[in-house]
Amino acid sequence: MSAAADTLEISLTLNGERVKRAVPARLNLADFLRHEMELTGTHVGCEHGVCGACTVRVDGEIARSCLMFAAQADGCTVDTIEGMSDSRELEELQSAFVLYNALQCGFCTPGMLMAAQALLRDEPDPSRERIREYLSGNYCRCTGYQSIVDAVEAVAKARKGRSK
Numbered sequence: 509m510s511a512a513a514d515t516l517e518i519s520l521t522l523n524g525e526r527v528k529r530a531v532p533a534r535l536n537l538a539d540f541l542r543h544e545m546e547l548t549g550t551h552v553g554c555e556h557g558v559c560g561a562c563t564v565r566v567d568g569e570i571a572r573s574c575l576m577f578a579a580q581a582d583g584c585t586v587d588t589i590e591g592m593s594d595s596r597e598l599e600e601l602q603s604a605f606v607l608y609n610a611l612q613c614g615f616c617t618p619g620m621l622m623a624a625q626a627l628l629r630d631e632p633d634p635s636r637e638r639i640r641e642y643l644s645g646n647y648c649r650c651t652g653y654q655s656i657v658d659a660v661e662a663v664a665k666a667r668k669g670r671s672k
Contacts, residue, residue: 514532514533515531515533516579517529517530518531518582519582519583520582520583521584521586522541522587523590523591523592531544531578533579536576536577537571537576538550538574539552539578550564550618551615553647556574558647559646559647560616560619560623560647561615561619561646563646564586564589565587566585566586569626589619598621600663601624601628601659602621605656607659608655610658611651612650613649616647620646620656624639624659624663627639632664633664633668639660640657
C-alpha cells in the first residue's frame with residue numbers, strides 16, 4: 509500500500525465547527541483530537557476503553573475515543589470537554605466538582621464530567637447507587653468516588669428543584 513492509500517479524508521463537526529483533515533487510516537480518535545486538533549482535555553489512559561479518560565460525545569452519545577478510529581467519526585458531530593466547557597454545558601457539574609472536592613489530580617475529571625452529564629441528561633433523578641453504577645466505567649485513583657457521587661447527586665437535586 510502506498511502512503512496515500514493509508515490516508516483518508518474526513519470531515520466532522522468538532523465542538524460546533526466543521527473540520528476537514530487527511531488522517532492515517534489507523535489513527536484513533538483520541539490521538540486525532542490530542543495531536544491533530546491540539547485538544548488535550550481528552551486524556552489517554554488505558555488505550556483499551558476501560559478507564560474512561562478518553563470519553564467524548566459522538567452524535568450525542570458518549571464514546572471511548574481510544575476505541576474509535578478518527579475515520580469512523582467522518583460525518584459525525586464530536587464534542588470534547590473543551591467544547592462542552594466553552595458552551596457552559598458542564599458549568600453546574602464543574603462547580604459541584606470543585607465544591608465537593610470531587611477532583612484531585614484531574615486526570616479522570618474530563619471523562620467523569622462527560623459521563624456524569626450524559627447520565628443526568630438521560631436520567632435526571634438518579635439514585636446514588638445508579639450514579640455509582642453509571643460512573644463505574646470511569647476510573648479515579650484519587651478520590652474514592654464518594655465526593656464525585658456527592659457532586660453529581662447535588663446537581664441532580666438542584667436541577668430537580670428548579671424544574672418544580
